[in-house]
Amino acid sequence: MNLKLGKYWVWFAGISAALMLITVLLAVYYAPVAASSVKTANELFPSIEGSTITVAGFVADREIMNPIRYPEDPPVTAIILADFSDYRRYLDAVVAGDLEGEWWTVEPITVRGPYLPLGTNVSATGEVVATLDSSSFMLSCDSSDDVVELSSPGEAGIMTSPISQKIFYFHMPSAWVSYVGFFLTLVFGVMYLRTRNRTYDRVAASSAELGVLFATIAIVTGPVWAKEEWGVYWRWDDTKLVTTFVMWLVYIGYLMLRAAVVDHSVRARISAVYGILGFVTMPMSLLSSRIAPLIRSSHPQVIASSSGGLSMEAGITIGIAVVAFTFLFITMLIKRVEIEESEDELEELKRRVGGEE
Amino acid sequence: MRAALTIASKDLKTELRSKEMISAMFLFSLLIVLAFRFGFEESVSAGSVDMPDLAAASLWICFSFSAIVGMHSSFAKEKDRETLEGLMLCPVERSELYLGKVISNMVLVFIVDVLSIAFFALFFAYDYGGNGLAVVVIALLGTVTLVLVGTLVAAISVNTKAREVLLPILLIPLIAFSVIMPSVTLTGDAIAGMATESVREIVSIAGFAVIFGVVGYLTADYVFEG
Numbered sequence: 001m002n003l004k005l006g007k008y009w010v011w012f013a014g015i016s017a018a019l020m021l022i023t024v025l026l027a028v029y030y031a032p033v034a035a036s037s038v039k040t041a042n043e044l045f046p047s048i049e050g051s052t053i054t055v056a057g058f059v060a061d062r063e064i065m066n067p068i069r070y071p072e073d074p075p076v077t078a079i080i081l082a083d084f085s086d087y088r089r090y091l092d093a094v095v096a097g098d099l100e101g102e103w104w105t106v107e108p109i110t111v112r113g114p115y116l117p118l119g120t121n122v123s124a125t126g127e128v129v130a131t132l133d134s135s136s137f138m139l140s141c142d143s144s145d146d147v148v149e150l151s152s153p154g155e156a157g158i159m160t161s162p163i164s165q166k167i168f169y170f171h172m173p174s175a176w177v178s179y180v181g182f183f184l185t186l187v188f189g190v191m192y193l194r195t196r197n198r199t200y201d202r203v204a205a206s207s208a209e210l211g212v213l214f215a216t217i218a219i220v221t222g223p224v225w226a227k228e229e230w231g232v233y234w235r236w237d238d239t240k241l242v243t244t245f246v247m248w249l250v251y252i253g254y255l256m257l258r259a260a261v262v263d264h265s266v267r268a269r270i271s272a273v274y275g276i277l278g279f280v281t282m283p284m285s286l287l288s289s290r291i292a293p294l295i296r297s298s299h300p301q302v303i304a305s306s307s308g309g310l311s312m313e314a315g316i317t318i319g320i321a322v323v324a325f326t327f328l329f330i331t332m333l334i335k336r337v338e339i340e341e342s343e344d345e346l347e348e349l350k351r352r353v354g355g356e357e
Numbered sequence: 358m359r360a361a362l363t364i365a366s367k368d369l370k371t372e373l374r375s376k377e378m379i380s381a382m383f384l385f386s387l388l389i390v391l392a393f394r395f396g397f398e399e400s401v402s403a404g405s406v407d408m409p410d411l412a413a414a415s416l417w418i419c420f421s422f423s424a425i426v427g428m429h430s431s432f433a434k435e436k437d438r439e440t441l442e443g444l445m446l447c448p449v450e451r452s453e454l455y456l457g458k459v460i461s462n463m464v465l466v467f468i469v470d471v472l473s474i475a476f477f478a479l480f481f482a483y484d485y486g487g488n489g490l491a492v493v494v495i496a497l498l499g500t501v502t503l504v505l506v507g508t509l510v511a512a513i514s515v516n517t518k519a520r521e522v523l524l525p526i527l528l529i530p531l532i533a534f535s536v537i538m539p540s541v542t543l544t545g546d547a548i549a550g551m552a553t554e555s556v557r558e559i560v561s562i563a564g565f566a567v568i569f570g571v572v573g574y575l576t577a578d579y580v581f582e583g
Contacts, residue, residue: 193579249530256526260517270513273576274527277509280568284534 005334012331019324026317027169164225165314171225172318173325175218175244179286180329181211182251186279189272198344199337201268204275206336208254210329215248239288247281254278264344360449364457368431369464378430379465386423386473390415394480401481408483412492413544417537419473420496421503421529424466428507429524431462432515441515445581455508455577463504470496491547499540502562506531506569512580535565 005012188204191197222241223233235241257274261267372378393415400406435441444454474492478484485492507528514524539558546555 193576243534246530246533250527253523253527253530257513257517257523260519260523262518266516269579269582270516273580274510274513276576277506277531277569277572280565281530281534 005330006338009331009334012327012334016324016327016331019320019327023169023317023321023324026313026320027166030313030317167221167225168314169318169321171218171221173321174214174221176322177325177329178211178213178215178218179282180326181207181214181333182247182279182282184333185211185251185254185275186282189275192268192272196265198264198268199341201264201272202337202340202344203333204268204272205258206333206340208251208275210332210336212248212251212255214325214329215244215251219244219248240285243281243285243288247278247285250278250281358453358456360447360453361456361460364444364449364454365460365464368457368461372461372465377434378427379468381430382423382427382465382469383472385426386419386469387476389419389422390473390477390480393418408481409486409545409548412477412481412483412485412548413541416473416477416492416496416544417499417541419477420466420470420500421532421537422525423469423473424462424500424503424507425525425528427465427469428462428504428511429514429521431458431465431508432511433520436515441581451577451581452574454581455512455573458512459504459508459573462508463500466500466504467497470500486548486550488547488550488552491550491552492544495540495543495547495552498559498562499536499543502566502569503532503536505566505573506535509569509573509576509580512577535569536562 184207185204188200188207192200192204222244226235227233254271254274258267258271261270393411394401397406397411401408401411432441435444445451447454471493474485474489474496478489510528510531511524514520514527517523539561543552543555543558543562546552546558
C-alpha cells in the first residue's frame with residue numbers, strides 16, 4: 001500500500017463526518033431511548049397500585065448472578081434491594097447467617113437496578129403498595145415462597161436510560177475500531193517482517209497508536225454506561241471488561257517498546273514480533289462475551305446475539321455509527337502514517353545536514 | 358533439537374559454575390515470600406487468613422517475578438558479554454536457539470519454583486493440605502507456558518534502552534490470563550485436593566503454551582537478528 005489512498009483522505013473525513021452527523025440525528029430523533037426499553041413504573045404496570053405483580057429481582061448470590069452460566073441451578077430466593085450498596089449489606093447478612101424477615105419487608109425496587117437488565121431469571125411476586133417515581137415503586141412481599149419463574153419487566157438493558165443510550169453509540173464503535181487497529185498492527189507487522197518495507201512498519205505503529213486511543217475511549221465510556229445499566233462502574237467478574245483492560249495494557253506496552261528503541265530497523269522488527277504475540281489478547285477480549293456460557297461475562301452481545309438486545313432503530317443507528325468510526329479511523333490512520341513519513345524524512349535531512357547524529 | 362539441547366546444556370553449565378542467576382532468582386523469591394509473611398503476619402498468626410488462597414497467590418507472584426529476573430538476565434548477560442553475537446554466528450537455526458534458551462530457563466525457573474514452595478511451607482508452617490506434590494506439578498505446568506512466552510519477550514526487550522523495566526511491562530499483561538489466573542485457581546484447587554476437576558484451567562494453560570511456543574518458534578528468526 002504505497003498510500004495511494006492518501007489523497008482521498010478528505011473524502012474519508014467527509015464521509016465520516018456526515019455519518020457521525022446522521023448518527024447523532026438518528027440517535028436523537030429516530031432511535032431515542034427506545035420507548036419500549038424505558039418505562040415508568042406506571043407504564044410497566046398499569047393501575048399498578050394494589051395489584052399483585054411479578055417483578056425481576058436482584059439475585060444477590062454470586063453463583064446465580066449470571067444465569068447464563070448456571071442454568072441448572074434451582075430457583076433461589078430473590079433479594080429485593082434498593083440499590084447496589086445494599087448488596088454489601090446482604091452479603092454481610094449471609095455471612096452472619098441472618099437472613100430472616102428483613103429482606104422481604106417492604107422495600108423500594110429500582111426497576112433499572114444492577115443485573116436486572118441482564119435477563120435476570122428470578123423474580124418475586126408481591127403487592128404493589130405505592131408508586132414512588134418514574135423508575136421505582138414499593139412492593140410488599142409476604143415470604144420467600146413468593147419466588148417464581150422470571151418475567152422480566154424491562155427490555156434487554158443496553159440503552160435503558162438517556163445517558164447509556166447516547167454513550168453506547170460511542171462506546172461500541174470505539175471498541176470495534178480499536179479491534180480493527182490491533183488487527184492491522186498484526187497484519188502489517190507480519191507484512192513488514194516478510195518484505196522489510198518501512199511503510200508497513202509505519203502503518204503497524206500508527207494503527208496500534210490509534211487502537212490504543214480508541215480502546216481508551218471505550219474503556220472510559222464503558223464504566224459510565226455500566227453505572228447506568230448495571231448500577232456499578234466496573235465489575236471484575238466480567239471477563240469482557242478485564243480482558244479488554246489487559247489488551248489495552250499490552251498495546252501500551254507495544255508503544256513503550258517502540259519508544260525505547262532508537263534504531264528504526266530494530267524497532268520495526270522487534271515491535272512486529274511483539275505485535276504478533278500481543279494479538280492473542282485481542283480475540284480474548286473480542287470473543288469473551290460470545291463464549292459467555294464458558295466463562296463469566298454479562299457484557300451485552302450486540303452483534304449476532306440470538307435475542308438481539310437492540311431494537312431495530314437502535315441497530316441501524318449503531319451500524320451507521322460503526323461505519324462512521326471506521327471511516328474516521330481510516331482518515332486518522334492516513335494522516336498518522338503521513339506524519340510518521342515526514343518524521344523519518346526530517347531525520348534523514350538532519351542526518352545529511354549535520355553529518356552525524 | 359540437538360542444537361537446542363547443546364545450547365541449553367551450555368547455559369546450564371555456565372550457570373552451574375557461576376550460580377549467578379539462580380542465586381539472584383532464589384533470593385528474590387525468598388524475599389517475596391518473606392514480604393508476604395510480614396504483610397500477613399497478624400492474620401496468619403490469628404489463623405484468620407484463607408491459607409489456600411494466600412499460598413496460591415503468593416506462590417505465583419514468586420514464580421512469575423523470579424522467572425522475570427532469571428529470563429531477563431539470561432539474555433542481558435549474553436548481550437553484555439557480547440556472546441549473543443557469537444551464539445547467532447553458530448550454524449544453528451534461530452528457532453533452535455530459542456528452544457535452547459527456553460529449556461535452560463525452564464530448568465532454572467522450575468528449580469526456583471520448588472525452592473519457593475519449600476520455603477513458603479517453612480515460613481508459613483503450611484503443608485498445602487498434604488497436596489504439596491500436586492502444587493509442584495502445577496508449578497511445572499504453569500512454568501512451561503510462562504517460560505515459553507517470557508523467553509521470547511526477554512529476547513525482544515533486551516534490544517531496548519530500558520530493558521529491565523520493559524520486560525515486566527511487556528510480559529505481565531500477556532501472562533495475566535494465560536498463566537497467572539488459571540494457575541492460581543488450579544493451585545488453590547490442588548491444595549483443596551480437587552485439581553483434577555479444573556479441566557478448563559489445565560486446558561487453558563496448555564493451550565496458551567502451544568500458542569506461545571508456536572509464535573516463538575516461528576518468529577525466532579526475526580527476534581535473533583544481528
